[in-house]
Amino acid sequence: MSYAERPPPVTTDYDTAGFWAAASEKKLAVRTCSDCGQSLHMPKAYCHSCGGWETEWKVVPPTATLYTWTTTERELRAGFKPPYTIVCVEVDEAPGVRMVGYLPGRPHLKVGMAMHARFEPTADGTLLPQWYPTP
Amino acid sequence: MKQGEYSHQDKCGIAGVGWTKFSKNSGRSVLSLATEASLNAIRDAGLQPDDIDGIVRCDFDVVAHNDLANSLNLSNLTYWGYSGAGGAAPAGMVAQAIGAILSGQAKTVLAFRSLNGRSGFRLGKGRTQASSGAIGGNGSYEEFFVPFGMVSPGQVWAMLAQRHMHQFGTKPEDLGHIAVTSRERANSNPNAQMHGRTMTLDDYLASPMISSPLRLADYCLETDGACALVVTSAERAADTAKPPVLIRAVAQGAVTGIQPGMVGPVLSRPDPMTLPSVNIAKTLYARAGLGPQDIDVAQLYDCFTITVLVQFEDYGFCARGEGGPFAASGAIKMGGSLPINTSGGNLSEGYIHGMSHIVEGVLQLRGESTSQVEGAETCLVTSGLPVATGAMILRRGS
Known part of the structure; x- marks a missing residue:
């Protein structure tokens, strides 16, 4: 089945592993500066806002607002049979x-x-957070 | 920013341009294509290969500086460099050439882009298409996109187009006018891949959806081919075979809230609809001492129609959000206030990753375009969005 051909994410990267560790426990985590609270997404080690190097994986509710989307009608990569839709959401508690x-x-x-x-x-x-419309 | 002491304004020119046939299957190596385009550019300038002492290339090109130097049998190479990422490279290559020339590191610099973009590596299927196993890591951030099915630049631009339609009421027909205009220019250009294929707005609307709201006709072509330029000082350019075309100014720029990686992370910007071109326009116009009202013709990077539409706003040809009505107004056609992509562009001439846009800019200012804008003295040429990119203003020399 084509689903088996979907590429899984690298989950061991220094900067992003915490996201996947949280996801494995069905939690949504955003790398956040421990000093000033700045969200650091895409996840990274250094806070550009306050200059801090202390960060944490802040667990936030897995709710969001739809920002934009696209429905793909052509097969671009094995494992993703068209038509399928990619949504881009804004996480409610991590502006x-x-x-x-x-x-x-x-x-x-x-x-x-x-x-x-x-x-x-x-x-x-690997568990991936997938976003669905809330009824 | 104070311009003065270190200004490069009008100090260098593009003395020669060269290209190959644009096709779906060249049946040749990219090195062979790069060599042919380079020889054509050197001959166009009235120079010999040994006059070239610098080479700049695109980071996505598989032809390295020493590969091309060997192929051309260059014996005087003193400078090389590369620019990127990908379609952002062409303006950066010209900027590097200027830097090398004005700092005394080279006198005559060859810039090129060569690809088998249809028969070889197809960029539209994404940078990670050949990877197997887990995707991402090492600062690529692809782990947040590819496992979710977001693999192609077209999907990102589709999401930006969807957002533009939501925020500003932009219509599919607005994008269609850009596609149709580019096709009209290609119909006049014998080297364009779409030379013999006309397209009406109805044809555009009937074009199959690829990634909504973008249709096939919103997408650039995939092309095998190469383009090359010879950049040199204004003095040397004045001595070469063709009428001199000066680089009035060049600028590279990022955007406020720059994101890492290739394309997907762009969606994480504070305002994804704000592209680097907003900042580049300010720098470029200041360096040039010119404004949007001074631009006679423009070659705007067009990986997708929406990419062109947002640049109308960013370069000040219309207000923010008004790119759609501007596209539909007729301004971008021959005889309009801003004829665009007069060779057919990436959409209808061929996809040489932004290099053909500079070639066409030069041809316009020499009066040699297949869609010549009467009396054109200035041409805006932009390179690929949306990560961090560049643009230049060319002008006719005297």
Whole structure:
């Protein structure tokens, strides 16, 4: 089945591993400066806002708002059978932090709608936060 | 910013331009294509290969400076460098050439881009297409995108287009006018891949959706081919075979809230619709001592129609959010206030990753374009968005 061909994420990178460790416990975590609270996403070690090097993985509720999306009608890579939709959401409790998620088919979407994450395994069992419209 | 002592304004020119046939399958190596385009540019300038003492290239090019120097049998190489990322390279290559010339590190610099973009590595399938196993890490941040099915630059631009439509009411037809205009220019250009294929707005609207709201006709072509330029001092340019075209100014720039990686992280910017071109425009116009009202013709990087539309706003040809109505107004056609992409651009001439835009800018200012803008004296040429990029203003020498 094509799903098995989906590439899993690297989960051992120095800067991003904490995201996947949290996801393995079905939690959404945003790397955050321990000194000033600045969200550091894409995750990184140094806070550009206050100059601090102390960071933590702040667990936030897996709720978000739909920022934009696209429905892809062509096969671009094995494992992702068209049509499928990529959503880009803004995490509610981490302003400015945006993430993308996969939805099968051509769901009816509207910018600004409420979204929530479900943690779903990809081919190697790694849990990915996937974003769905909140009914 | 105070301009003065270190200004490069009008101090260098593009003395020669060269290109190959643009096709879907060249049947040749990229080194062979790079060599042909380079020889054409050197001959166009009335120079010999041994006049070249510098080479600048794109970071995505598989042809390295020493590969090309060997192929051309250059014996006087004193400078080389590369620029990027990818489609952002061309303006940066010219900027480096100017830097090398004005600092005395080279006299005559060859800049090139060569790719088998259709028969070889197809950029549209994403940078990680050949990777197997887990994706991402090492600062690429691809782990946040590719495992979710976001693999292609087209999907990112589609999401930006969707957002532009939501925020500003931009219509598919607005994008269509850009595609149709580029096609009209290609229909006049015998070297354009789409030379023989006309397209109406209805044809555009009937074009199949690839990644909504972008259709096939919103996407650039995939091309095998190469382009090259010879950059030299204004004095030497005045002595070469063709009418001199001066580089009025060049600028590279990032955006406030710059993001790492290639394309996907752009969506994490405070305002993803704000592109580097907003900042580049300020720097470029200040360095040139010119403004949008002074631009006679523009070659705007067009990996997608939406990419062109946002640049109308960023370079000050219309207000923010008004890119759609501007595209539909007729301003961008021949006889309009800002004819664009007069060779057909990436959308309809061929995708040489932004290098053909500089070639066409030079041809316009020599009066040699296949869609010549009467009396054109200045041309804005931009390179690929959206990460961090560059642009230049060319002007006719006297």
